[in-house]
Amino acid sequence: MVSKKRLDYGFNGYRAPIIPRAPRSIRRRGPRKNSIEDSKLCAFELLAAVAGKLLQESESSASSNVANGKVQPGICQGGNEKEQSLDDKALKSESFERGSCAESAFVPEISIQEQNQAENNSVLEQTSVRASSDIPKKVDCDIKLGTGEVKNADGNTISEVEGSICCGDSLDRKVEGGAELHARDDNNQIIDSSLANTSTVKDPIEEDVNTNLLIKSEGSVQLPLYRDPIPDALLQKHWNNVQLGIRDDDENSFGCNKSSTRVRPFRPQPRIGHRRIRKMLTSKYRKVAPKLKGCGLYNTGEGIRSFYQYRKRIYTQERFQQAPIKKRKLSDHTFAVAYHQDTSSDSISNLPEKGTKMDNGSSSANILQRASGTPATVRGHQKAKDSHVKFSIKSFRVPELYIEVPETASVGSLKRTVMEAVTAILGNGIRVGVVLQGKKVRDDNRTLQQAGISQSTNLDTLGFTLEPSFSHVSPSMTPKKLPSALPCDPDQELPSTVTELFFCFKIEIDINSRSYLSVESYHLSSNISWSTDFHFSIDQPFVYFALQVPCYSNDDSGIGNASVDPPVVNKFDDVMDNENLNFSPQTPKNEPNDASVPDSKALVPVPPMNAEALAVVPVNPKPKRTELSQRRTRRPFSVAEVEALVAAVEKLGTGRWRDVKLGAFENADHRTYVDLKDKWKTLVHTASISPQQRRGEAVPQELLDRVLSAHSYWSQHQSKQQGKHQPSVES
DNA sequence: ATTAGGG
């Protein structure tokens, strides 16, 4: 504790009122481990990281993201923002007012499908994802659903929907081919391909990953018996397919980071794990990071897989310039898919002129042929054929696709990746809702006619929505498990009934510009407890809130009413911290009672459920900072603060920063005891150098003198504690 | 969670 450069200034007549704390034992900070050790550690770090990641992933069952809107003007402006902090209204009305919104907003993870459903699967093709410029309103989309065996790549699809438009159940599908897509550059989203060569879409994750790691709910990780380090290439390969939307580029691994810091398990995790991970990610281990891509492996067991299929991340770190990642702004990605329509009654898709080639094609060849043989027709909305109603769904909107692909990846792999992503989104974890003239048609048993859908109907008023069908399991399929209790346990059975789903949104705002930076959504499973301490602050420009969506039961009887009811948006309390945000000009300045926002506000009163179950499914998004390590904004100490600090230290001595904080900076949330300690350190330094060398706001010499005096005094005082007492005060 | 120190 004794500063090496301690100055022996006398302590002028200052009397120490308090007994200084006994000095801490000498801290020995051993030299850094040597490289060898480090390398050894790496393995562990990786392991730990992976484990942690898995846990985290499981915790944050991630799902797709919600499109973020552009800046929402409404947010944060005006005087007391507390109420409108999040502009919840906007959100609600815009996104959730209608059930469909919420539903559409999220794309549930898909659950595993049986491996061989190859045949006779309907294919959903034509997937065009449009970015929405603002919070998704509803997903009404125009989806063309093929119930037949339409298959084709190229995203062109024509389907004929007969009587039943239902889908969920029949949607197990096999997707082949790639989709032509155009991603908007502005977002620079990247897609990671992984679907490659998979003609049957089964969760890639399931196959690849996870055989390697099993996670226990407690967080322990079991590794395969690999003895030797798995070659990177191998890992690469395995993991490659696993991460959808989360994969990091070679150089980056911060995806993991991010999540690791942002999402925390509901239950305390072994600290060490976090720490390690974090450490690794943030510092010297960064280089190793690439190996961690695997972190993305959400998967792991089948059971879980459905859980975190999708996860999205925001990238805002320039430090990864190398990666084709960019800061995500306010828009979504759009993937446009060219499509052609065919009015023939056969559900066939035509190849687009461009003929997107199918990368993995093969199995679809025949179909394609057929398709090509069919005359392409006009794109019309429907032509009656008998009493059939034909639907041509041009596109549908999905929340957001987050995919990353290395720049070096081939276009083909990009396509496949997109395909995979789409597939994942459209997996059987999703349902389709029918909206006619703005109203949802819930009764699956009604005939189209009864529902008012006929050839004569203006199908423009007909839309399809994507609804979470998280727990939905096709009857023909073996039940998949949900990450209810032990998401990590592959053998976990899927609960037959899911009572509700929670959708969590994370709104990130730019404190300075007062605008939304992004909006993320998480699709959570039930049994999630919501952390209540969210509020905006410089260090935590996020707001989370959750949507509680009733879910349907999984059993047969439930299928009928599978439609998701309009979500209920729980009102959340104000989440703004005026003091920190200063959004409004007239925001009271650090009023003591302005700290009105206790450090925690319940955004959504989500009743804690069985903790055990939550343990791993956690959603405790309490981010560390926006990004991995975005520095806090600098806040120079004012003279007044220095004064207060000096006074406090004079009284309390050094080494009691917490007390100093409490005693003199109680209401200065932005000043942590560490800050105070650091400031003192710099003050001492400043005081010891010539005035010419000082920078920043000049601190009155008088204060500096006191700093030196106090410093000297306490330094001696301490040494006294250690043993000899030399209260000498030199001057 | 604090404290001490190095960066």
Add this chain to the structure above:
DNA sequence: CCCTAAT
């Protein structure tokens, strides 16, 4: 200010 180690 950040990050860590050691409490």
